[in-house]
Amino acid sequence: MSKYIFVTGGVVSGLGKGITAASIAMLIKAQGYTVDIIKFDPYFNVDSLYLSPYQHGEVFVTDDGGEGDLVLGHYERFLDQDLSENSNITSGKIYLSVISREREGAYDGESVQVVPHITNEIKSALYRLNNPKTDVVVCEIGGVVGDIENHPYLEAIRQCRGELGKGNAVYIHVTYVPMIEMSGEHKTKPTQNSVKEMQNIGIQPDIIVCRSDYPLDDSSKKKLSMFCNVSRDCIIESVTTENLYRIPLRLQEQNFSDIALKKLKLEPREPKLDAWRDMCARAEKAEASKKHLKIALVGKYVEKATAYRSITDALTTAGLLKNKAVAITLVSSAEIETDPKKLDGYDGIVIAPGFGVRGFEGKIAAARYARENDVPCLMICLGAQAGIVEFARNVCTMTGAQSQEFDAETPYPVVGYVEPKMLKKGAFPSAITAGTYLSKIYASPSTRERHRHRFDFNVKYEPMFLKNGLVFSAHSPTGVPEAFEIPTNKFYIGTIYNPEYRSRLLGTHPLFEEFIKVLGNNKK
Ligand code: GLN
Numbered sequence: 001m002s003k004y005i006f007v008t009g010g011v012v013s014g015l016g017k018g019i020t021a022a023s024i025a026m027l028i029k030a031q032g033y034t035v036d037i038i039k040f041d042p043y044f045n046v047d048s049l050y051l052s053p054y055q056h057g058e059v060f061v062t063d064d065g066g067e068g069d070l071v072l073g074h075y076e077r078f079l080d081q082d083l084s085e086n087s088n089i090t091s092g093k094i095y096l097s098v099i100s101r102e103r104e105g106a107y108d109g110e111s112v113q114v115v116p117h118i119t120n121e122i123k124s125a126l127y128r129l130n131n132p133k134t135d136v137v138v139c140e141i142g143g144v145v146g147d148i149e150n151h152p153y154l155e156a157i158r159q160c161r162g163e164l165g166k167g168n169a170v171y172i173h174v175t176y177v178p179m180i181e182m183s184g185e186h187k188t189k190p191t192q193n194s195v196k197e198m199q200n201i202g203i204q205p206d207i208i209v210c211r212s213d214y215p216l217d218d219s220s221k222k223k224l225s226m227f228c229n230v231s232r233d234c235i236i237e238s239v240t241t242e243n244l245y246r247i248p249l250r251l252q253e254q255n256f257s258d259i260a261l262k263k264l265k266l267e268p269r270e271p272k273l274d275a276w277r278d279m280c281a282r283a284e285k286a287e288a289s290k291k292h293l294k295i296a297l298v299g300k301y302v303e304k305a306t307a308y309r310s311i312t313d314a315l316t317t318a319g320l321l322k323n324k325a326v327a328i329t330l331v332s333s334a335e336i337e338t339d340p341k342k343l344d345g346y347d348g349i350v351i352a353p354g355f356g357v358r359g360f361e362g363k364i365a366a367a368r369y370a371r372e373n374d375v376p377c378l379m380i381c382l383g384a385q386a387g388i389v390e391f392a393r394n395v396c397t398m399t400g401a402q403s404q405e406f407d408a409e410t411p412y413p414v415v416g417y418v419e420p421k422m423l424k425k426g427a428f429p430s431a432i433t434a435g436t437y438l439s440k441i442y443a444s445p446s447t448r449e450r451h452r453h454r455f456d457f458n459v460k461y462e463p464m465f466l467k468n469g470l471v472f473s474a475h476s477p478t479g480v481p482e483a484f485e486i487p488t489n490k491f492y493i494g495t496i497y498n499p500e501y502r503s504r505l506l507g508t509h510p511l512f513e514e515f516i517k518v519l520g521n522n523k524k
Pocket of ligand 1: 352353354355356380381382383456
């Protein structure tokens, strides 16, 4: 049977509750236990299919095609473990399932209510992860205690402790402890109130993680311990840090995972964190060197850095592996359309994925700039579609070439759809063509990458592109082209799939590693 750790939030949102959940899961895994993780999101979108990245940042895609919150990416990267569509459950999914069952007449004439029907549905999503192979399930509840939307989840996890038994469930509450600058004093009252609110619901937190911009003094910790009914060693501080990956180490310095394991009646062991520590040390060294590789990330969601979180993480961690710090600038594709010279001075260019026509011509202009100036360029999904349209128009002189997504009547549908026209999402195999740069990069005749797109490179134009110097270097099992390169350029690669979803912290990804290597060699 699995044991459960519930992570809730108090005071304000955006405190790094997701990183705390990812950290506790990672630290427990580092002690040799098997873990799983799930996040509940209290909004009514059934999944992230129609969610704009402006809302919650990037949509993360799992192997099985689940479309979830960007925190799933952090979870996968912290845990180095594949998650599934069951790892992110929204209120939309919960209610949809209850209402669909009501329509099938499954409730025997009962009135269908939040308690017990919605709470039971939440619990069954939780208990689905309960199996003999998983020692600990970490569950993060989105939102903050006191939110109307968040209440059914807190009620469900309150019931869990009774059902699972005391030694099988632990509650971690993540709160904010502000400092009043003028007096230099930490204020514990918001946390006290937030814990009281949890107690009103019937949950006594076992561990409190206090996010603060400055280290907490002992008297604040004592006060929190006394007023919140939590022993002093269970008040864990989480001081704001630039380097996200330092957080689990800092938490562990305060025995975070050992405390949680003891409460679950599991024996703490020495966590294996050497690789993690090494990564953090590299990050600090790379930052201190001040010799950053300058990368332009061309996309349309420039106001929201988290819209491309997996890409920026993949670049940063590939940099660490090569002992290079990267400085990523989000460049608006619309601006490149009118002035491609804005890309002058960058060591490399990444053209981002996306949906919708806005900014597409700017991505085409960026691809042209990179190709003509031989600036190393990695194009992903919509970015790669822009690369293909650019090559067709400007090298193969196919005037009016376009993606059918934006012009169904184009004379040259170089990006088109393969029937049935549906969103291809999740991991699929690709065969890599021998002798290409891509096959050298992957050092393998095949790969399995995650996709999220409707449109594909049109195989009809493959001979034409080849004649003009662009090679398709990977294909789906049915022969649809999935990656291209221009062998005469240093690094000019586009992929219809999203390699960033499979980049991990300690393993990274060959495409990103090679990209960084080329940038580094170029800069010498
Ligand atoms: N909009 C494009 C398509 O559906 C690209 C999607 C993407 O970049 N993920 O094919």
